[in-house]
Amino acid sequence: MNAREAGAVDAAGVKAAVLVEALPYIRRFAGQVVVVKYGGTSDHDALALFAEDIVLMRLVGMRPVVVHGGGPQISEMMARLGKTAEFVDGLRVTDAETVNIARMVLKGQVNPQLVAAINVHGNYAVGVSGVDGGLIRAEARNSSLGFVGDVTHVNPAVLHGLLNDEFIPVIATIGSDATGQAYNINADTVAGAIAESLNAEKLVYLTDIEGLRRDVDDETTLIRQTDADELDALIADGTIAGGMIPKVSSCIHSVRSGVRNAHILDGRIAHVLLLEIFTDSGIGTMIKGHHEETS
Amino acid sequence: MNAREAGAVDAAGVKAAVLVEALPYIRRFAGQVVVVKYGGTSDHDALALFAEDIVLMRLVGMRPVVVHGGGPQISEMMARLGKTAEFVDGLRVTDAETVNIARMVLKGQVNPQLVAAINVHGNYAVGVSGVDGGLIRAEARNSSLGFVGDVTHVNPAVLHGLLNDEFIPVIATIGSDATGQAYNINADTVAGAIAESLNAEKLVYLTDIEGLRRDVDDETTLIRQTDADELDALIADGTIAGGMIPKVSSCIHSVRSGVRNAHILDGRIAHVLLLEIFTDSGIGTMIKGHHEETS
Amino acid sequence: MNAREAGAVDAAGVKAAVLVEALPYIRRFAGQVVVVKYGGTSDHDALALFAEDIVLMRLVGMRPVVVHGGGPQISEMMARLGKTAEFVDGLRVTDAETVNIARMVLKGQVNPQLVAAINVHGNYAVGVSGVDGGLIRAEARNSSLGFVGDVTHVNPAVLHGLLNDEFIPVIATIGSDATGQAYNINADTVAGAIAESLNAEKLVYLTDIEGLRRDVDDETTLIRQTDADELDALIADGTIAGGMIPKVSSCIHSVRSGVRNAHILDGRIAHVLLLEIFTDSGIGTMIKGHHEETS
Amino acid sequence: MNAREAGAVDAAGVKAAVLVEALPYIRRFAGQVVVVKYGGTSDHDALALFAEDIVLMRLVGMRPVVVHGGGPQISEMMARLGKTAEFVDGLRVTDAETVNIARMVLKGQVNPQLVAAINVHGNYAVGVSGVDGGLIRAEARNSSLGFVGDVTHVNPAVLHGLLNDEFIPVIATIGSDATGQAYNINADTVAGAIAESLNAEKLVYLTDIEGLRRDVDDETTLIRQTDADELDALIADGTIAGGMIPKVSSCIHSVRSGVRNAHILDGRIAHVLLLEIFTDSGIGTMIKGHHEETS
Amino acid sequence: MNAREAGAVDAAGVKAAVLVEALPYIRRFAGQVVVVKYGGTSDHDALALFAEDIVLMRLVGMRPVVVHGGGPQISEMMARLGKTAEFVDGLRVTDAETVNIARMVLKGQVNPQLVAAINVHGNYAVGVSGVDGGLIRAEARNSSLGFVGDVTHVNPAVLHGLLNDEFIPVIATIGSDATGQAYNINADTVAGAIAESLNAEKLVYLTDIEGLRRDVDDETTLIRQTDADELDALIADGTIAGGMIPKVSSCIHSVRSGVRNAHILDGRIAHVLLLEIFTDSGIGTMIKGHHEETS
Amino acid sequence: MNAREAGAVDAAGVKAAVLVEALPYIRRFAGQVVVVKYGGTSDHDALALFAEDIVLMRLVGMRPVVVHGGGPQISEMMARLGKTAEFVDGLRVTDAETVNIARMVLKGQVNPQLVAAINVHGNYAVGVSGVDGGLIRAEARNSSLGFVGDVTHVNPAVLHGLLNDEFIPVIATIGSDATGQAYNINADTVAGAIAESLNAEKLVYLTDIEGLRRDVDDETTLIRQTDADELDALIADGTIAGGMIPKVSSCIHSVRSGVRNAHILDGRIAHVLLLEIFTDSGIGTMIKGHHEETS
Numbered sequence A, B, C, D, E, F: 001m002n003a004r005e006a007g008a009v010d011a012a013g014v015k016a017a018v019l020v021e022a023l024p025y026i027r028r029f030a031g032q033v034v035v036v037k038y039g040g041t042s043d044h045d046a047l048a049l050f051a052e053d054i055v056l057m058r059l060v061g062m063r064p065v066v067v068h069g070g071g072p073q074i075s076e077m078m079a080r081l082g083k084t085a086e087f088v089d090g091l092r093v094t095d096a097e098t099v100n101i102a103r104m105v106l107k108g109q110v111n112p113q114l115v116a117a118i119n120v121h122g123n124y125a126v127g128v129s130g131v132d133g134g135l136i137r138a139e140a141r142n143s144s145l146g147f148v149g150d151v152t153h154v155n156p157a158v159l160h161g162l163l164n165d166e167f168i169p170v171i172a173t174i175g176s177d178a179t180g181q182a183y184n185i186n187a188d189t190v191a192g193a194i195a196e197s198l199n200a201e202k203l204v205y206l207t208d209i210e211g212l213r214r215d216v217d218d219e220t221t222l223i224r225q226t227d228a229d230e231l232d233a234l235i236a237d238g239t240i241a242g243g244m245i246p247k248v249s250s251c252i253h254s255v256r257s258g259v260r261n262a263h264i265l266d267g268r269i270a271h272v273l274l275l276e277i278f279t280d281s282g283i284g285t286m287i288k289g290h291h292e293e294t295s
Helices: A003-029 A042-061 A069-079 A096-119 A157-164 A186-197 A228-236 A243-257 A272-278 A290-295 B003-029 B044-059 B069-082 B096-117 B157-164 B187-197 B228-236 B243-256 B274-280 B288-295 C003-029 C042-060 C071-080 C096-119 C156-166 C188-195 C228-236 C242-257 C272-278 C290-294 D003-029 D044-059 D071-080 D096-119 D157-164 D189-197 D226-234 D244-256 D272-278 D290-294 E003-029 E044-059 E073-081 E095-120 E157-164 E185-196 E228-236 E244-256 E270-279 E292-294 F002-031 F044-059 F071-080 F096-119 F156-166 F187-197 F228-236 F242-255 F274-280 F290-294
Strands: A033-038 A061-070 A125-129 A136-140 A150-152 A169-171 A174-176 A180-183 A201-208 A225-227 A261-266 A287-289 B033-038 B063-068 B125-129 B135-140 B149-154 B166-174 B175-177 B183-185 B202-206 B223-226 B260-267 B286-287 C033-038 C063-068 C125-129 C136-140 C149-154 C168-172 C174-177 C182-184 C203-205 C225-227 C259-268 C283-286 D033-038 D063-068 D125-129 D136-140 D149-154 D168-172 D173-178 D183-185 D202-207 D225-227 D261-266 D287-290 E033-038 E062-068 E124-131 E136-140 E149-154 E166-173 E174-176 E182-184 E202-207 E225-227 E261-266 E285-288 F031-037 F063-068 F123-131 F136-140 F150-156 F168-170 F174-176 F182-184 F203-205 F225-227 F261-266 F286-289
Touching: A003 A272, A003 F002, A003 F044, A033 A186, A042 A061, A042 A096, A042 A169, A042 D168, A042 F002, A061 A096, A061 F156, A096 A125, A096 A174, A096 A180, A096 B096, A096 B175, A125 A157, A125 B125, A125 B187, A136 A180, A150 A186, A150 D189, A150 F174, A157 B157, A169 B096, A174 C168, A186 A201, A186 A243, A201 A243, A201 A272, A201 D183, A201 E124, A201 F274, A225 A228, A225 C042, A228 A243, A243 A261, A243 A287, A243 D157, A261 E003, A272 F261, A290 F174, B003 B274, B003 C042, B033 B044, B033 B187, B044 B063, B044 B096, B044 B166, B044 B274, B063 B096, B063 B187, B063 B228, B063 E166, B069 B096, B069 B274, B096 B125, B096 B166, B096 B175, B096 C156, B125 B157, B135 B183, B135 E095, B149 D125, B175 E292, B187 B202, B187 B243, B202 B274, B202 F063, B223 B228, B228 B243, B228 C259, B243 B260, B243 B286, B243 C225, B243 F261, B274 C003, B274 C033, C033 C188, C042 C063, C042 C096, C042 C272, C063 C156, C071 C096, C071 F136, C096 C125, C096 C168, C096 C174, C096 C182, C096 D096, C096 D173, C125 C156, C125 D125, C125 E044, C136 C182, C136 F150, C149 C188, C149 E182, C156 C168, C156 D157, C168 C283, C168 E285, C168 F187, C174 E003, C188 C203, C188 C242, C203 C242, C203 C272, C225 C228, C225 F286, C228 C242, C242 C283, C259 C272, D003 D189, D003 E003, D003 E044, D003 E270, D033 D044, D033 D189, D044 D063, D044 D096, D044 D168, D044 D272, D044 E003, D063 D096, D063 D189, D096 D168, D096 D173, D096 D183, D125 D157, D125 E124, D149 D173, D149 D189, D157 D168, D168 D290, D168 E149, D168 F002, D183 F123, D189 D202, D189 F156, D202 D272, D225 D226, D244 D287, D261 D272, D261 F096, D272 E149, D272 F123, D290 E062, E003 E270, E044 E166, E044 E270, E044 F071, E062 E095, E062 E157, E062 E185, E073 E095, E073 F123, E095 E124, E095 E166, E095 E182, E095 F096, E124 E157, E124 F123, E136 E182, E149 E185, E157 E166, E157 F156, E174 F096, E185 E202, E202 E244, E202 E270, E225 E228, E228 E244, E244 E285, E244 F228, E292 F182, F002 F274, F031 F044, F031 F187, F044 F063, F044 F096, F044 F274, F063 F156, F063 F187, F071 F096, F096 F168, F096 F174, F096 F182, F123 F156, F150 F187, F156 F168, F187 F203, F203 F274, F225 F228, F228 F242, F242 F261, F242 F286, F261 F274
Parallel strands: A033 A061, A033 A201, A061 A169, A125 A169, A136 A174, A201 A261, A225 A287, B033 B063, B033 B202, B063 B166, B125 B166, B135 B175, B202 B260, B223 B286, C033 C063, C033 C203, C063 C168, C125 C168, C136 C174, C203 C259, C225 C283, D033 D063, D033 D202, D063 D168, D125 D168, D136 D173, D202 D261, D225 D287, E033 E062, E033 E202, E062 E166, E124 E166, E136 E174, E202 E261, E225 E285, F031 F063, F031 F203, F063 F168, F123 F168, F136 F174, F203 F261, F225 F286
Antiparallel strands: A136 A150, A174 A180, A261 A287, B135 B149, B175 B183, B260 B286, C136 C149, C174 C182, C259 C283, D136 D149, D173 D183, D261 D287, E136 E149, E174 E182, E261 E285, F136 F150, F174 F182, F261 F286
């Protein structure tokens, strides 16, 4: 055996080891729904890596569901249309024109980009918004914010249909009320509500941080694993604040409502979904649900 | 019996007569797919009437499928974004930015308006575009036109799934090629291709004319009923021209490919779909397919 | 637009309005079982109108079930066979020969007439009696009445089979005991028992009166809507008496046993079933069940 | 072991032997349709024996279908109603009143007697006539005979439904034309047409003769087994004549149309159906179809 | 009628009577699971008779499951391999080599003989052992006995699959623990555990005794019918002892766990299974379960 | 980022790359049947590696089927039982006792070892032999060889049932004739016949050679890819000879009968199945079928 052959055998051994390591996770997650909140970057390469992960999850028998927002793209389109974004307490004030722009950008721009990136691999993804099949019923959060909505009800029939037909639903986070009026809804919150309605195995947030920390300024305090009670405390003492609140609150609510685990991952790591799901080491922060304790 | 009562009985008789007249049509069309190309007006009242008709068709057991374009809305958004529409031989030259605007307007604005109008009556409609589930595969028609596409293949799996789950598909006429690049496609043509792929009972175009005429300037020459061969002749001699060509060509092709009948109706008449489908008198122009002759 | 055309448009408007009015009722009753007790006239035209209504109900997705008796026809046949009908307390004394004649007339004459009238429109109706598939198990009401039976058990398996196969069951009200002995049973009572066993949406009696009245002699006291408790009182104070007792008692029992509404309609009005079911105004007397209050 | 015990063991051996002999026939006929034309006696004991056989066939997995006429009972009822039966060439002239009497007697008297006799054993039998579900479409044979019909089409949907629901159809041989007009049809002919429409394994005629003979006057010439060609010859030379013609013609036609075997059995032998089907020796006359030769 | 013919008619009458006697039992046991513990003789003729009975049960719609051991064959093979069987308290001490021999003999010799005997009649039987599909999970009874196992769990998925595919499972009583280590398990005990896991109608032990006796030495004290409570008493007072304990204990446990009846039959009687199941007289000892009392 | 972290990221990159490389193969082989002939070693570690591979194939949606022989184990048992193996032309002469030993060893020793090794990972494997469900019908090859059989028919019903129930069939290569007589059959040949009967995607032989060579003595002549025609030539010129003949002949026959590809792999390489199926480089010798050319 010469050096080249020895290298080949060695590479083969590594490949085999990775595949074998993935084995118990493939078995465990077969048929399970995993709801992934995509962070919303439009970067083409990042999108392509993300799409590969979603398709691999589907191919090994999982049932991924993608939820996305698109705040930056909405702001950019508003700017192009000469409309100034106005914020109250960090929430975008959403008049009738703004919610129409949001709907247009989310459903007509961001959503088809995600669908197209996935469908390069086959006819897998189907894009829907909360208005399709009455998926997300919403109501105004607060009259001063206009058409900023809260989820009042999720009707997952259209998702069940698509999942049974082996499609990957990609969800733009626009909801509507009984009159058909559209509302813009926080995508992190929608992801949690969707995960609960589907009794998902996992709810995964792809973010631009490494994970949650016990001390925001100390990178050595990354939380590998936690639960809803500790997160309640970290919110109460102000450790978790700002834009992380909707994500973390949704994690807390969903694991208390039957979702087995929630995850906050660093979306900047290539194939972070695969690494979290199919390897022993895990990655980012995992919030364990009650089911976890007894199984 | 006083006059009020007599009037009531009389009204009852009329109501009963209408319902009884509808009976054989309900029987005939039960379970049949009817593809309706909606003309694209955004007028709220017209949309509401149209939505009522589509829901009634669904309720009596038909399987309606809605196809729509949205040229005026695309042009308006292009104007707002400071982009000048350019046409070659009546076809919009579609550069990369233009096709993205078209996709955004069709999928993100026109499509959800239609879905919302239908879903006021229940969770019936689900909006899709040609990229969802790989529904419409397209290729460039002509390099000088940019991303103006022709349909190369229809993969109706996502429509079959939605129809089996008793949803009403509402289709925005954007297609894509194998790389995920979007194309803008003539909505009249897409309607025909969808009807063929679903082996539809009817293909219906809602237009702003009363129907086809043998002499364009003479309203007494309205064609009540015709067939593919006569329409070939009317195109050849120039009677049918301009914007009617894609509609009429799709009618011809579809009835020759298994669609039973095609219809060109006046979308300005309230509930024109109901009147065409459920009454003896018919309305507009009907193009009979080969099946019609033997049944 | 000339006068003829204006008239046509007007007629079209009326037709469309009727169809649109029917829309929410079609939606509401889709898939629901409606048990209709047919009053038993053999008049050919009345039968044809009735058959049209039943077929229309079926075509829009309802599941009608027809129950019929045939007292006059039984009496006529007894007379022809030289047999004198004898009554005790308004109930026909039914010896062995009489019950055989009743079975023969109901199953062999009245039932096939109804089936044939419906099947002019297609292969919809299938006639059964209570002996078929053990549908109606009966026992003697009272030894002095002979083979006059009360329903002891309904086994709706044969009806479920026919309804699942999309047939319209037409039921002759003969039951049998465990030995196969036939009994003649009051058709009004059977209709109620069948409605309960099928968890019907509606139980409808077609009669020769306009509806129930609070004062029998005052046509202005027609009861449009009532409930089981009020009807108990009206029976107790003698307002409801005679031949209406089995109908009204069955209405009371069935709405208390899960049937949503019962109706007493005037079968002399053409298409009275369609008018009751598919129009806003309603007709005759409606007895509301408990479900009605909460939905 | 004493004599009583020895006898018991011996009896046990006989019982076991009979059950074991039946084994290959049970296997062979599992799921197969067997159409049995019942000769029409109303004798209570004969009926009970016949019913036992039909139920046993059903219990071991066969799918029996019973067809019956009832000429004597029709004649008797006509006599009671003061109507004289008139015959032309051996066929009953059937005016409108006569066909109504025939329908009444067959569907309302003979059919429920058969159903009741079977249902003593459980809720197995469901009676239908040719008008139910459009089972038998008929036309007049000859205007001079009135409403004597020939079968023009069998629509076995109602039978498939009942068989799939594991019921035993019992068929009264009344058919109807498109207008719903009833016709009286020869029951032997109907049995053959039903057997063909169901692709039956066996068509069995229960008669009051031992079987077919090559020489009518010589009981030693009983035909154990024959085929369609020999029967053609026996009809041509007049050996088979009179009332046997419809039976034998139906046997010939049905075995040439896919029915595997036809049988002419002596209905006077107790449990003759069981003996024919489940024992090695066979009984009566068997007409082999083409399938038999190759299997 | 001559003597030969009279004899034939008489034989026919006997055959018909046996078939008719079997009728209610066929009805009662249709679709029911019957677990039969085969006593393990390798005698070719006995095996053939047993196989006929099992196939007949299957053909009339029952779902037989066969369980077998094979102690004598194991001992014989051990002797041939020069291995001395060692017993402690009547239980075979089972070292690693011994359990491998047991597995080899049961699964590789006795099981295929049974499968082959049944499959002479068709492709009915499929042999499995407790390791297949994880059917029988076991643990060591007692460290001094080595690999003698007790059943800790039955996973009947593989049996449900085979029964749904209309196969007859034949089960060799080898189980395994989580590491895949094989254990030899008492076949009488396994039969009971299998019957419970399948919610069987009957659990039948084929033995070499006539049945249980109240006084072992008095053949007139054969117990025809008993229940779990009486058997508890008979074990307590020592009437039932030795090798009958596992059988009787399994009968007691299984009828208390939902099995309707258990039977101890004399396997030396030809076709004893048929006689017990399909005749009125019954045979051997029947242990009634609680269900029996209320049905 | 310190060195440890850099190493972790690097390892993560390698893992992700392996998983992504596997993606198109997982998609391509989803739901496909792969028949693997296991070489028959009883080495515990090799068996464990093999079992892991089979389970991983199953977990990612493939449908593996294992076929095994066990010549050395049969010879060993024969020796222990004092029976001398006799060979004619390299084929074991198989008298009645020998075939019984072969059946006992294959079905009772080798088969349960394979099943147990797989079932350590879950209740996946079910062992069957050719006699179960009539899987393999055989006849004597040659009277001088005794019970050495050739496959005459494969009835894969039992395999379809197990595969549909998501089990992994493990097949011992014993067949039987219509009388139930067992035959010992070459396992390589059986693997091919099973692959053909299941219309397998792949037929894989695990051997103790690196692959086929064009020059047996020159390791640089390893054949990476070939087809049936070239193999015909290599057999004809004697390059392929001896024990490879049954494997190569089965490869040739199966790819000509619809199996897409056949493979001869080196079973001594750890996880060789995973490396062949899920990596781009391939391994061993692949024999392409006709399908391959057009896809």
